[in-house]
Amino acid sequence: xxxxxxxxxxxxxxxxxxxxxxxxxxxxxxxxxxxxxxxxxxxxxxxxxxxxxxxxxxxxxxxxxxxxxxxxxxxxxxxxxxxxxxxxxxxxxxxxxxxxxxxxxxxxxxxxxxxxxxxxxxxxxxxxxxxxxxxxxxxxxxxxxxxxxxxxxxxxxxxxxxxxxxxxxxxxxxxxxxxxxxxxxxxxxxxxxxxxxxxxxxxxxxxxxxxxxxxxxxxxxxxxxxxxxxxxxxxxxxxxxxxxxxxxxxxxxxxxxxxxxxxxxxxxxxxxxxxxxxxxxxxxxxxxxxxxxxxxxxxxxxxxxxxxxxxxxxxxxxxxxxxxxxxxxxxxxxxxxxxxxxxxxxxxxxxxxxxxxxxxxxxxxxxxxxxxxxxxxxxxxxxxxxxxxxxxxxxxxxxxxxxxxx
Amino acid sequence: xxxxxxxxxxxxxxxxxxxxxxxxxxxxxxxxxxxxxxxxxxxxxxxxxxxxxxxxxxxxxxxxxxxxxxxxxxxxxxxxxxxxxxxxxxxxxxxxxxxxxxxxxxxxxxxxxxxxxxxxxxxxxxxxxxxxxxxxxxxxxxxxxxxx
Numbered sequence: 001x002x003x004x005x006x007x008x009x010x011x012x013x014x015x016x017x018x019x020x021x022x023x024x025x026x027x028x029x030x031x032x033x034x035x036x037x038x039x040x041x042x043x044x045x046x047x048x049x050x051x052x053x054x055x056x057x058x059x060x061x062x063x064x065x066x067x068x069x070x071x072x073x074x075x076x077x078x079x080x081x082x083x084x085x086x087x088x089x090x091x092x093x094x095x096x097x098x099x100x101x102x103x104x105x106x107x108x109x110x111x112x113x114x115x116x117x118x119x120x121x122x123x124x125x126x127x128x129x130x131x132x133x134x135x136x137x138x139x140x141x142x143x144x145x146x147x148x149x150x151x152x153x154x155x156x157x158x159x160x161x162x163x164x165x166x167x168x169x170x171x172x173x174x175x176x177x178x179x180x181x182x183x184x185x186x187x188x189x190x191x192x193x194x195x196x197x198x199x200x201x202x203x204x205x206x207x208x209x210x211x212x213x214x215x216x217x218x219x220x221x222x223x224x225x226x227x228x229x230x231x232x233x234x235x236x237x238x239x240x241x242x243x244x245x246x247x248x249x250x251x252x253x254x255x256x257x258x259x260x261x262x263x264x265x266x267x268x269x270x271x272x273x274x275x276x277x278x279x280x281x282x283x284x285x286x287x288x289x290x291x292x293x294x295x296x297x298x299x300x301x302x303x304x305x306x307x308x309x310x311x312x313x314x315x316x317x318x319x320x321x322x323x324x325x326x327x328x329x330x331x332x333x334x335x336x337x338x339x340x341x342x343x344x345x346x347x348x349x350x351x352x353x354x355x356x357x358x359x360x361x362x363x364x365x366x367x368x369x370x371x372x373x374x375x376x377x378x379x380x381x382x383x384x385x386x387x388x389x390x391x392x393x394x395x396x397x398x399x400x401x402x403x404x405x406x
Numbered sequence: 407x408x409x410x411x412x413x414x415x416x417x418x419x420x421x422x423x424x425x426x427x428x429x430x431x432x433x434x435x436x437x438x439x440x441x442x443x444x445x446x447x448x449x450x451x452x453x454x455x456x457x458x459x460x461x462x463x464x465x466x467x468x469x470x471x472x473x474x475x476x477x478x479x480x481x482x483x484x485x486x487x488x489x490x491x492x493x494x495x496x497x498x499x500x501x502x503x504x505x506x507x508x509x510x511x512x513x514x515x516x517x518x519x520x521x522x523x524x525x526x527x528x529x530x531x532x533x534x535x536x537x538x539x540x541x542x543x544x545x546x547x548x549x550x551x552x553x554x
Contacts, residue, residue, distance in 0.1 A: 086482035086521035157464025174422030
């Protein structure tokens with residue numbers, strides 16, 4: 001089995017996640033202390049230099065995002081723990097195994113943007129994680145380690161779209177979780193119209209070690225354009241269905257065969273979908289691609305959340321993509337027309353193909369619709385929804401053709 | 407049983423707290439009763455239509471009465487390829503209801519859900535939000551018996 005490199009999960013299974021003392025003994029909250037001793041600008045510069053890019057899927061330089069926040073009396077730090085992307089359980093794993101690394105990361109960001117209040121938006125399906133976090137926050141408050149920064153947990157309600165940062169903000173404000181038009185970006189006008197930084201759990205969890213060891217150390221790990229590690233969650237027809245943390249220059253093949261132990265039941269590999277349910281399907285011929293953001297984009301796929309869904313030779317690609325199309329039809333919030341109608345029609349056409357009742361013209365119509373959605377949808381949900389259809393038509397077209405009417 | 411007005415009132419001073427109030431209501435009643443939506447509208451200073459709009463936007467919240475035990479099966483791709491369909495059939499057979507329905511004795515409600523983040527061992531079901539992983543159709547009678 002390949003060797004992991006653990007930054008985010010450095011304390012996992014080594015300390016008692018319910019004990020702040022354990023975390024402190026393992027060197028916890030020292031990075032925050034260091035950060036508090038730094039000028040805000042210098043702190044942001046250090047994070048920017050590390051080139052820590054957003055681990056939620058968008059891959060934006062975190063320090064750069066922070067630098068957009070103008071001087072203001074009230075600013076907010078928001079942590080995205082909505083984790084609704086199917087096949088993903090990394091943020092839950094990080095928080096369950098080491099909640100204080102998240103709290104410390106958020107407080108570091110709090111100092112950088114002069115914020116006194118952080119929110120963790122945790123999905124409604126994780127009530128046990130909410131309890132776990134509240135316990136950790138209580139401990140941190142009593143120890144006084146967070147200084148004048150306070151953190152509150154808010155629960156989502158099972159809406160996938162709330163993983164989109166402006167929809168998430170709408171939800172914290174107590175509204176329907178429909179994305180906003182951008183600009184203005186949250187960095188300028190976010191939660192309650194105040195400057196707000198929204199980052200994913202894994203992004204925040206990287207910060208303590210970046211501060212402890214320095215941006216040069218971090219920058220040297222993994223792929224040059226997307227340095228550091230990535231937590232991946234393996235699911236599907238792979239032997240080891242586990243969460244792993246690996247440098248970003250690890251290849252997909254290494255992930256599946258060295259860390260995942262290969263395909264279950266001695267079967268052959270057919271496809272892997274990476275990044276969650278909107279991710280591209282990747283065939284055998286592209287398995288030597290490194291998992292970093294830009295390499296994945298280079299093959300028309302995504303790194304996304306780091307979900308790795310492995311499918312063996314017996315899997316019916318068209319059936320799986322039909323199921324995925326149903327997911328998007330269900331999760332589209334309905335605010336913009338291209339997504340609301342597009343996800344509906346895609347599911348309709350995929351169902352028709354899957355039942356053997358479609359002709360080649362249907363596939364052509366769907367391809368055109370996918371192009372329109374990728375360009376015209378308001379938010380990332382709609383823009384990414386066609387990904388599985390487009391990439392399977394590209395790499396597994398024969399599976400569609402087999403089901404088409406002559 | 408706690409009064410819905412008291413439950414909502416506890417979140418009065420929380421900005422944007424209507425969704426937190428809905429979660430608390432649902433914890434108590436297993437759904438959000440209609441009069442509670444009207445009350446929440448008043449407390450949080452929005453129209454009843456808006457309060458209803460929020461309650462119905464989120465699939466984890468329900469505005470219809472539900473059973474004591476809410477059984478949900480994940481049907482997202484990782485669970486789908488692991489045979490979630492068969493688990494759905496087994497539950498329907500065991501409870502004698504279809505998805506979206508509640509048993510006549512008010513004990514069980516059966517729903518489908520999208521990913522609940524336990525994909526390390528699929529398929530996954532939840533009973534009142536507690537996950538049960540790696541469930542096969544054969545496991546269903548025993549798992550449901552625990553609630554009976």
